[in-house]
Amino acid sequence: MSPKTLYDKIWDAHLVHEDADGTSLLYIDRHLVHEVTSPQAFEGLRLAGRPVRHPEKTIAVPDHNVPTDPTRIQGIRDEQSRIQVEALRENAREFGIEMYDVDDVRQGIVHIIGPEQGWTQPGMTIVCGDSHTATHGAFGALAHGIGTSEVEHVLATQTLIQSKSKNMLVKVEGKLPPGVTAKDITLTIIGRTGTAGGTGHVIEYAGSAIRELSMEGRMTVCNMAIEGGARAGLIAPDEKTFDYVKGRPHAPKGAAWEAAVDYWKSLRSDAGAHYDKVIEIDAAEITPVVTWGTSPEDVLPITGTVPAPEDFEGGKADAARRALEYMGLEAGQRLSDIEIDTVFIGSCTNGRIEDLREVARVMEGKRVKDGLRAMIVPGSGLVRAQAEEEGIAQKLQEAGFEWRMAGCSMCLGMNPDQLSPGERCASTSNRNFEGRQGYKGRTHLMSPAMAAAAAVTGKLTDVREMM
Amino acid sequence: MEKFENLTGVAAPLPMMNVDTDMIIPKQFLKTIKRTGLGVNLFDEMRYDREGAENPDFVLNQPQYRDAQILVTGDNFGCGSSREHAPWAIKDFGIRCIIAPSFADIFYNNCFKNGILPIALPQDQVDRLMKDAEKGSNARIEVDLEAQTITTSEGEVIPFEIDAFKKHCLLEGLDDIGQTLEKGAAIDAFEARARAERPWL
Ligand code: SF4
Numbered sequence: 009m010s011p012k013t014l015y016d017k018i019w020d021a022h023l024v025h026e027d028a029d030g031t032s033l034l035y036i037d038r039h040l041v042h043e044v045t046s047p048q049a050f051e052g053l054r055l056a057g058r059p060v061r062h063p064e065k066t067i068a069v070p071d072h073n074v075p076t077d078p079t080r081i082q083g084i085r086d087e088q089s090r091i092q093v094e095a096l097r098e099n100a101r102e103f104g105i106e107m108y109d110v111d112d113v114r115q116g117i118v119h120i121i122g123p124e125q126g127w128t129q130p131g132m133t134i135v136c137g138d139s140h141t142a143t144h145g146a147f148g149a150l151a152h153g154i155g156t157s158e159v160e161h162v163l164a165t166q167t168l169i170q171s172k173s174k175n176m177l178v179k180v181e182g183k184l185p186p187g188v189t190a191k192d193i194t195l196t197i198i199g200r201t202g203t204a205g206g207t208g209h210v211i212e213y214a215g216s217a218i219r220e221l222s223m224e225g226r227m228t229v230c231n232m233a234i235e236g237g238a239r240a241g242l243i244a245p246d247e248k249t250f251d252y253v254k255g256r257p258h259a260p261k262g263a264a265w266e267a268a269v270d271y272w273k274s275l276r277s278d279a280g281a282h283y284d285k286v287i288e289i290d291a292a293e294i295t296p297v298v299t300w301g302t303s304p305e306d307v308l309p310i311t312g313t314v315p316a317p318e319d320f321e322g323g324k325a326d327a328a329r330r331a332l333e334y335m336g337l338e339a340g341q342r343l344s345d346i347e348i349d350t351v352f353i354g355s356c357t358n359g360r361i362e363d364l365r366e367v368a369r370v371m372e373g374k375r376v377k378d379g380l381r382a383m384i385v386p387g388s389g390l391v392r393a394q395a396e397e398e399g400i401a402q403k404l405q406e407a408g409f410e411w412r413m414a415g416c417s418m419c420l421g422m423n424p425d426q427l428s429p430g431e432r433c434a435s436t437s438n439r440n441f442e443g444r445q446g447y448k449g450r451t452h453l454m455s456p457a458m459a460a461a462a463a464v465t466g467k468l469t470d471v472r473e474m475m
Numbered sequence: 476m477e478k479f480e481n482l483t484g485v486a487a488p489l490p491m492m493n494v495d496t497d498m499i500i501p502k503q504f505l506k507t508i509k510r511t512g513l514g515v516n517l518f519d520e521m522r523y524d525r526e527g528a529e530n531p532d533f534v535l536n537q538p539q540y541r542d543a544q545i546l547v548t549g550d551n552f553g554c555g556s557s558r559e560h561a562p563w564a565i566k567d568f569g570i571r572c573i574i575a576p577s578f579a580d581i582f583y584n585n586c587f588k589n590g591i592l593p594i595a596l597p598q599d600q601v602d603r604l605m606k607d608a609e610k611g612s613n614a615r616i617e618v619d620l621e622a623q624t625i626t627t628s629e630g631e632v633i634p635f636e637i638d639a640f641k642k643h644c645l646l647e648g649l650d651d652i653g654q655t656l657e658k659g660a661a662i663d664a665f666e667a668r669a670r671a672e673r674p675w676l
Binding site: 024025027029031033035037044045047048051056058072073086088089091092095131132137138139141152153154155156157158160161164165166167169171203204207208237239260264265267268271303323324326327330420421422429439441442443444447 | 490491492493495497498501502503505506507508509510520525549550551554555556557558559562577579580581584585588589638639640651652655656658661662665666669673674675676
């Protein structure tokens with residue numbers, strides 16, 4: 009048999025049917041739904057009189073719309089948000105789907121609670137009506153975002169019509185320098201390949217620097233596979249993965265656990281497997297980075313300066329001109345001179361416990377600069393509870409951070425947490441698109457450590473200077 | 476689903492690359508629980524000012540493009556989120572065909588589920604169509620899905636590629652779910668096999 013990649017193996021294990029032209033029916037092991045991309049799918053089922061084939065393979069959680077202040081338990085004030093969350097609740101009840109509701113401590117961002125509940129396991133196919141489903145690839149699961157029509161298709165059939173993507177390998181070898189984190193790896197890769205570099209591919213992240221990462225770090229890397237244009241990101245599971253999954257509520261137990269681990273150990277690319285595209289990056293060369301523009305590919309080391317449109321060719325020069333105007337920046341300006349108004353720490357990229365610990369480490373003995381709005385939105389109620397138990401929450405509040413309830417929050421500003429026009433934010437989220445965090449808001453993406461450093465000085469700051 | 480047959484219409488030029496789903500339909504319009512009605516908010520932040528007044532410079536506000544059925548645009552169109560609200564808004568506005576050098580993956584697939592035809596062409600051909608589109612309402616472009624050709628206002632014929640299955644579904648207006656349910660026996664067989672091989676699932 010010819011050598012296979014990890015992606016090939018998971019694909020083959022889930023192939024229900026393949027047409028002559030390669031159009032395939034792929035079995036889906038796990039489905040996650042949230043309130044924004046599912047109402048039309050459930051409505052479609054109702055109209056066609058179709059049941060959900062396997063309600064037990066789906067979980068539901070509201071995250072995009074939910075306010076992050078504690079009064080939300082008394083009801084969501086924004087009427088449309090409330091209707092969407094109520095629709096999810098109603099649909100979950102009608103179709104028999106388990107839901108982690110707003111008042112449940114386990115509620116949080118869908119891509120945080122999947123792994124947290126042991127719902128995400130190696131070798132699975134996992135989908136959600138949300139592009140950052142790629143996050144779950146950190147466990148060696150084939151996980152990707154789907155549209156609402158596909159949500160309906162999966163609910164009705166537990167399968168998805170797909171054609172196979174190409175294989176792409178991104179290898180990061182070596183040791184990360186101090187102050188450089190998983191977020192810097194993933195942003196650096198996108199800076200290198202561009203937002204369309206992975207289009208049509210599934211990326212497998214490999215190399216010693218990736219293996220060295222914690223599960224949280226691996227999730228950060230896979231989370232942004234979509235910003236690099238890839239369908240999904242994957243990391244081969246290892247002992248760290250198994251340790252993370254073990255004992256979680258939905259994880260296999262007893263003999264089933266042993267059988268599962270045996271199988272999971274086979275989930276790695278064979279020697280000599282073919283990749284259509286290979287990118288190699290030396291970990292030692294990665295530095296703390298920030299974005300300067302309105303595309304996640306607009307990445308530069310914090311020691312750099314704002315580029316000029318003339319530095320680019322073709323359509324990218326126009327895009328850069330527009331981005332500089334939108335961001336209110338001048339070519340040649342030092343990135344570390346850029347002043348910010350807001351710091352947002354959270355999102356499915358960096359809203360996990362390790363991210364909060366990292367922020368706490370940088371903030372040790374320091375304070376948020378006076379006048380700055382700095383908010384921390386834990387990725388789930390359980391992350392929040394753990395940070396409180398570890399004493400991190402109290403320390404960060406004393407340092408001047410707001411301590412919010414779990415949700416997507418200012419990652420996309422669908423709830424009241426938004427930037428005002430012209431406001432500039434150091435953000436640990438994954439998208440710096442125009443208007444993403446609020447109308448005319450300006451976003452600089454970076455790691456939690458870098459966002460913490462910016463909170464201290466009120467400017468984009470090289471965290472290495474604080475170490 | 477609505478069938479896609481031949482289309483002859485005005486093409487609106489939007490010469491921008493990396494047009495993302497937040498630009499196509501900003502998130503404040505995602506709070507709907509319906510599929511329709513999003514067309515008025517298509518490209519909202521470029522199309523209107525804060526008070527809701529039309530920006531006269533934006534292409535879809537110009538009289539000759541108000542009824543555009545085709546959009547000619549730049550690389551990596553539809554990048555960003557998986558939200559199907561983006562194709563819903565495009566369709567609701569009346570655009571049925573998008574021509575660009577490349578598309579973001581999920582958006583590309585979502586188009587087909589909603590009766591929209593996305594066509595990827597080499598940059599030089601897109602440039603040619605962009606010029607054609609800039610001529611406004613006198614320049615009608617013809618898209619023939621069956622023959623897989625685009626005919627410019629000057630009669631030039633440009634062929635395009637499309638996946639055979641996707642083409643078939645668009646032409647027939649086929650519902651994916653109905654088709655898959657016909658493969659119920661294969662799904663049952665797969666589930667029985669998977670239960671034996673991976674019982675922990
Ligand atoms: S945190 Fe942001 S990127 Fe992640 S699911 Fe929520 S809105 Fe999407």
